[in-house]
Amino acid sequence: DLFTAIADLQHMLGAEKDVTTVIDKYIAAERERLDDLRRYAHEYVHRNAHAEAVGPEFVTNPINAYLLIKRLTSEWKKVENIMLNNKANTFLKNITDNRERSEVKFPGEEDLSGAAIALLRLQDTYKLDTLDLSNGVIRGEKVSNKLSGHDTFEVGRAAYNQKDYYHCLMWMQVALNKIENESPPTVEESEILEYLAYSLYQQGNVRRALSLTKRLAKIAPNHPRAKGNVKWYEDMLQGKDMVGDLPPIVNKRVEFDGIVERDAYEALCRGEIPPVEEKWRNKLRCYLKRDKPFLKIAPIKVEILRFDPLAVLFKNVISDSEIEVIKELASPKLERATVKGPDGTLITVDYRIAKRLVNWNTLHIVSPKGGFPKSKKMKNKCLVGFSAWLKGDLDPVIDRVNRRIEDFTGLNQATSEELQVANYGLGGHYDPHFDFARIANYGLGGHYEPHYDMSLRGVPEPYGKNGNRIATVLFYKEEKNAFKTLNTGNRIATVLFYMSQPELGGATVFNHLGTAVFPSKNDALFWYNLRRDGEGDLRTRHAACPVLLGVKWVSNKWIHEKGQEFTRPCGLEEGVQENFVGDLSPYANDP
Ligand SMILES: O=C(O)CCC(=O)C(=O)O
Ligand SMILES: [Fe+2]
Secondary structure, three states, rough: OOOOHHHHHHHHHHHHHHHHHHHHHHHHHHHHHHHHHHHHHHHHHHHHHHHHHOOOOHOOOOHHHHHHHHHOOHHHHHHHHHHHOOOOHHHHHHHHHHHHOOOOOOOHHHHHHHHHHHHHHHHHOOOOOOOHHHHEEEEEEEOOOOOHHHHOOOHHHHHHHOOHHHHHHHEEEEHHHHHHOOOOOOOOOOHHHHHHHHHHHHOOHHHHHHHHHHHHHHHOOOOOOHHHHHHEEEEEEOOOOOOOOOOOOOOOOOOOOOOHHHHHHHHHHHOOOOOHHHHHHOOOOOOEOOOOHHHHHOOOOEEEOOOOEEEEEEEEOOHHHHHHHHHHHHHHHHHEEEOOOOOOOEEEEOOOOOOOOOOOOOOOOOOOOOOOOOOOHHOOOOOOOOEEEHHHHHHHHHHHHHHHHHHHHHOOOOOOOEEEEEEEEEEEEEEEEEOOOOOOOOOOOOOOOOOOOOOOOOOOOOOOHHHHOOOOOOOOOOOHHOOOOOOOOOEEEEEEEEEOOOOOOOOEEEOOOEEEEOOOOOEEEEEEOOOOOEOOOHHHOEOOOEEEEOOEEEEEEEEEEEOEEEEOOOOOOOOOOOOOOOOOOOOOOOO
């Protein structure tokens, strides 16, 4: 299972506190036992001294003889028992039983490597320096304790286990620096050297790998692999390039790790791309939405974030107390997030961060009867977070929020999906995807390689000088099957309530549009997923950036096509776009 829902981490903190109490109790019990033992030892010394003082005739006294023998037999048994009666097992069992009773999920090796991989993801996305990060410094601010040499080494090892030599190299170098200032070192230098050498070799620097392995063989002459590795690297070099300075370390990040949009996506997450395109800058604005009788009294503030396709932020549409209720209702239900499969059933995405390769389109793959295809690609996760679905009748607050959505979007809620609540913890994110249903009937193992549908603002143009692609038609014919059994049509629009404001990171980004929205609590982001002619708007591909610091809570509502025939009438022309939410005429004036 995935490491760390934030809620689990909080339980773990509680459990860690319990552990200290148990350890204290154990120490007290042990102290008592050892005191007992010491008492016996003193008695022995005392009696022995007395016997020695009496001299050799001591044992000629039958009573003394009897007592001596007794001390070395039945009394010795007692000593033996005290020595063997270490209470560790009882205490350990106690801890295990408590854990089981409290149902606190305890992390295992996999959780540790998962947490380490989350650090690496954050490091990449937010361009964090390894030494800074390992010293608990994020963007120049000290946010946590330092990692020790061993802590740092373990992060490198997690990378190594994923064949991620780029990160392994970076973290092992820092681990090596760290242990220089540790006495005693928290991890052996020889352990680090072996990983470091191998990563250097993988990153194309055989000579440095050899040099480090020679150092390893020198400081650990009995190392089981050092000598063999020296020979291995030497054979590889065949005596070539053996003179002169060692080549510099060039540690290049893997060019293609399954994420074509990576650079643009990450730049957006970092907020490096201006939030508004030049051409819209003067046209964007806020307005008060008053297009229903009661909205005349309490209008809703709308901030237009971009046009064509339109994205807006409805301000202050969910209150703090409603947020608290929703979080509370969702918390016990939060589990590995599910995604809606094309037939409307829920599919659990496999979260295991076993690979850094991510199949960006996992969401859109048809799961044949009998479950999700087991090809490697499909096993990669695309959503790291926890989610729960809340029915409208669960609580008056849910019902109220659902009705409010109808008020501010103007869209019929009869065919909407239930409110979904998501909680993103450490490094939690949602890789680029479309909310509308897309690809149908790829069959077993069918997949859709990551690709650009179009190029992005602010990143190199992948299609040269022939202009951008206007649309992708391929893969597009049978997609309407996707929510077929629901009989409500495709997901016409998305409402995303921001229920918290992570301290850093966690933006919602539209990768193809170059639009990034940083969560603002109490507001709701809204966009149409479908064009007015009913086709999926490929420009709406979006993602949730990893949370760098803090927790991100959102809840989203997917609104369907059926029932919107009058609330969002279709436009026959492909390019028809509204200027504001609820713009009924394709050529309407301002609200
Ligand atoms: O959490 C976010 O910012 C985006 C979530 C999202 O895209 C989704 O739930 O479909
Ligand atoms: Fe989405």
